[in-house]
Every structure is written in structure tokens, then in C-alpha cells.
Amino acid sequence: MFRKINYFCYPVADMDRAISFYTEVLGLTLVRRGDKWSELQVGEQRIALMLLPERAGEGGARVEFVVDQLDKVMESLQAKGVPIQNLEPAEEGPVKVFQDSEGNEIAIFSKPE
Numbered sequence: 646m647f648r649k650i651n652y653f654c655y656p657v658a659d660m661d662r663a664i665s666f667y668t669e670v671l672g673l674t675l676v677r678r679g680d681k682w683s684e685l686q687v688g689e690q691r692i693a694l695m696l697l698p699e700r701a702g703e704g705g706a707r708v709e710f711v712v713d714q715l716d717k718v719m720e721s722l723q724a725k726g727v728p729i730q731n732l733e734p735a736e737e738g739p740v741k742v743f744q745d746s747e748g749n750e751i752a753i754f755s756k757p758e
Contacts, residue, residue: 653692655695655708656702663694666746681696704749707742707752710752711755727743738755740754
């Protein structure tokens with residue numbers, strides 16, 4: 646019945662600021678840009694940004710990225726001034742959490758193959 650996730654959507658207060666964060670800080674590829682809706686490619690999936698200033702940063706959901714080299718990604722994010730929170734190791738290993746430019750939660754971890 647359900648075949649795949651089309652996109653994961655975050656509300657944002659400032660579209661330009663959010664796009665800059667996802668492209669310049671995280672290195673994602675912008676595939677669609679609009680005043681109220683933009684999309685970024687992550688592997689075969691997409692993250693959508695929807696201009697909803699009244700709901701930005703409310704929490705309740707987070708996207709989790711699997712990365713190949715957690716330490717290198719951490720160093721890159723910290724060099725760009727992103728504050729990182731350490732969580733207890735999960736089944737997948739250590740999980741690092743931070744917020745995007747709009748206050749939405751993002752997690753990263755390295756998944757052994």
C-alpha cells in the first residue's frame with residue numbers, strides 16, 4: 646500500500662535562512678525553491694521546507710541522517726558553529742542532535758554496514 650516517503654516537511658520562519666542552512670551547512674542539494682515551499686534532495690528522499698512562521702521550531706518530529714564518518718561530519722558542523730548535543734548510544738551507535746536555523750531538531754549517526 647505505502648511505497649515510499651515522498652518528503653519530510655519542516656515548518657520554517659525564514660525560507661532564505663533555512664535554505665542557506667540546509668545547503669551551506671549540511672551540504673544538501675536544493676531541487677526546488679519557492680517563496681512558501683522548497684525541497685532539498687537527500688539520497689532518494691527529499692526534505693521540504695514550508696513557510697509557516699507560527700509553527701517553526703515547535704518540535705514533535707525530527708529527521709535522522711545516516712552518515713559515513715560521524716567524526717568528520719561533527720567536526721564540519723562544529724566548525725560552522727552548530728551546537729551539538731550528545732545522546733546516549735542507541736542500537737545504531739552514538740547519536741548526535743542539533744537544531745536547524747529554524748529550531749527544528751536533526752539527528753545524525755553512523756550506521757555500521
